Amino acid sequence: MTLTDVLLILATAVSPLIAVQVTRFLDDRNEERDRKLKVFKTLMATRAYSLSAAHVEALNSIDLEFTTKRRLEKSVLDVWQQYLDHLGDKAMEPGAWNIRRIDLLVDLLYAMGKALGYDFNKTQIKNGTYSPGAHGRIEAEQARIREMTVELLEGRRFLPMYVTNLTQASSESQSEE
Template sequence: MMREDLFLGLRWVDLVTIAAIVLGPILAVAADRFQRQWAEKRQRRLEVFRDLMRTRKARLDPMHVGALNLVDLEFYGCRPVTGALRTYINHLFSPMPNPDEHDRFSEQRNDLLMDLLHEMGRELGYSYDRRDLERLSYGPRGWTDDQDLQRHNMTLLNQMLQGRIALPVTPMQPTAQNPFPPAPAIKDTAPPAGN
């Protein structure tokens, strides 16, 4: 009987106060946890986006490849981004066409990467123009030349180590003149014959 009297003696304001005291900290912790998870998810997405933006002119860079492989994970459920990723990846696995079509093929590949970056940026709250993404990026021609030279040299070394080609050895002729002056001419000091 005493319990019923106690319950009946409580007003609705008292019940709300007790509920706030009990549920307040629980809801605060839940809200904080949700906010942290959202911030961490956004930070991971930004890291992937930054890595791809940083290496958009150096696509053989391990950071670029690693970030590209994380897009599907970090942007899971974001259909515009995952759709652009699938289209780009399918193109990356396409066989290289004949040399006459290399330029068009490379342009398509570049456009698909810019579409992916555009969709990622839009999801993160950035509004980039697709053409600005390409035009406002910098990658020295020397990087590409160095990568091409390294790849060519590795291919030649690999062929040589497999015995498919021989080490080319050619005699090297000096191309410059002798840096030393010629020896002095020796004058004949012998007496003339007949005396």
């Protein structure tokens, strides 16, 4: 048996293993990218609703899905850290805090878009959302209902009650006598 025969047999035996390993590598890489895309797409879709559970869950997934080993992903993590620090800042005046929050969220989405190959500019990210006014009104009403319910249950608010048809009720009781 010649060296060529041995190499041919070895190549025939090893090539399926190499093919499987390459396939696994590509599948893992695609799955990793899909998870990053899911985080990005969720944040983009919910950027006008920063209190939604999906938005908060996606934010909390950033550290899990992005790595410091790649330059563009490291910039995502750096901006995420700034945003997270700001979210915990209770010292700022609410109006200024919210403006800064929006700017940092836009910076985060911009960095994520760059890392994932999207070409959005910051103006598109900031202004490219649709949020019906009714949604804001409904959220405000639901928040007010929750506040008032808690106040009622804690005894800080009273439920007003009015007696109506008092004359009818007293005439019915007199006729029963």
